[in-house]
Amino acid sequence: MIKDYEFIKSDEVPGPTKEEIRCLIKCKSEVSSEDIVLEIGCGTGGITSTLAEKCKEVIAIDKNPRAINITSQNLEKFNLSKKVKLIEDDALSFLNSEESLKYVKNVDIAIIGGSNNDLEDMIDSINSKLNKNGKIIITAILIDTKIQAITKVKNSGFKVEIVEINVSKGKIMERGTMMIAQNPIAIITATKS
Numbered sequence: 001m002i003k004d005y006e007f008i009k010s011d012e013v014p015g016p017t018k019e020e021i022r023c024l025i026k027c028k029s030e031v032s033s034e035d036i037v038l039e040i041g042c043g044t045g046g047i048t049s050t051l052a053e054k055c056k057e058v059i060a061i062d063k064n065p066r067a068i069n070i071t072s073q074n075l076e077k078f079n080l081s082k083k084v085k086l087i088e089d090d091a092l093s094f095l096n097s098e099e100s101l102k103y104v105k106n107v108d109i110a111i112i113g114g115s116n117n118d119l120e121d122m123i124d125s126i127n128s129k130l131n132k133n134g135k136i137i138i139t140a141i142l143i144d145t146k147i148q149a150i151t152k153v154k155n156s157g158f159k160v161e162i163v164e165i166n167v168s169k170g171k172i173m174e175r176g177t178m179m180i181a182q183n184p185i186a187i188i189t190a191t192k193s
């Protein structure tokens with residue numbers, strides 16, 4: 001697993017998703033060497049890099065050119081560039097475009113880490129390109145996003161699992177170890193039946 005400190009970072013781009021959360025996403029996704037992964041909102045490239053180490057191919061989309069740039073630098077650093085197609089665009093516009101048909105079809109795993117106000121439409125669009133038994137994994141910090149995501153995937157007929165993770169990481173100091181809490185984050189895993 002790539003460590004958080006190994007990623008090239010930028011103040012203008014969120015991420016990388018913390019190592020413990022990336023571990024869980026990798027585990028919950030059950031990613032294999034045959035899988036085609038779609039990531040919406042690649043940010044710094046934390047999840048893209050983690051899954052690219054194992055899967056066949058990642059199509060990673062971000063509307064922020066700086067995110068695409070920093071993800072590209074990280075993929076280069078970890079020697080994963082060949083496995084990843086980077087797309088700079090608004091995810092929903094891209095998924096609904098003709099061009100997307102060239103790259104996004106028969107998806108096995110889709111990760112949604114950024115969606116603005118388009119989450120429900122995004123889930124519909126991804127669902128139309130998702131293989132049977134494929135998974136959509138949504139990471140959410142806002143309570144509102146969690147509720148919206150769970151309601152949508154449940155009503156769309158997916159099998160749904162949700163875990164909320166509260167990680168505290170030890171900071172070792174001279175006089176003892178202090179546990180530093182990270183933001184709670186929900187991982188919603190929706191499996192297509």
Ligand SMILES: C[S@@+](CC[C@H](N)C(=O)[O-])C[C@H]1O[C@@H](n2cnc3c(N)ncnc32)[C@H](O)[C@@H]1O
Pocket residue numbers: 013014015016017040041042043044045046047048061062063064067089090091092113114115116118
């Ligand atoms: C929290 S960051 C993801 C961090 C990433 N998982 C990582 O490990 O580095 C969310 C990203 O989603 C992107 N984003 C938000 N809404 C989007 C949309 N509609 N289309 C494409 N990208 C979007 C943002 O630009 C941002 O870079």
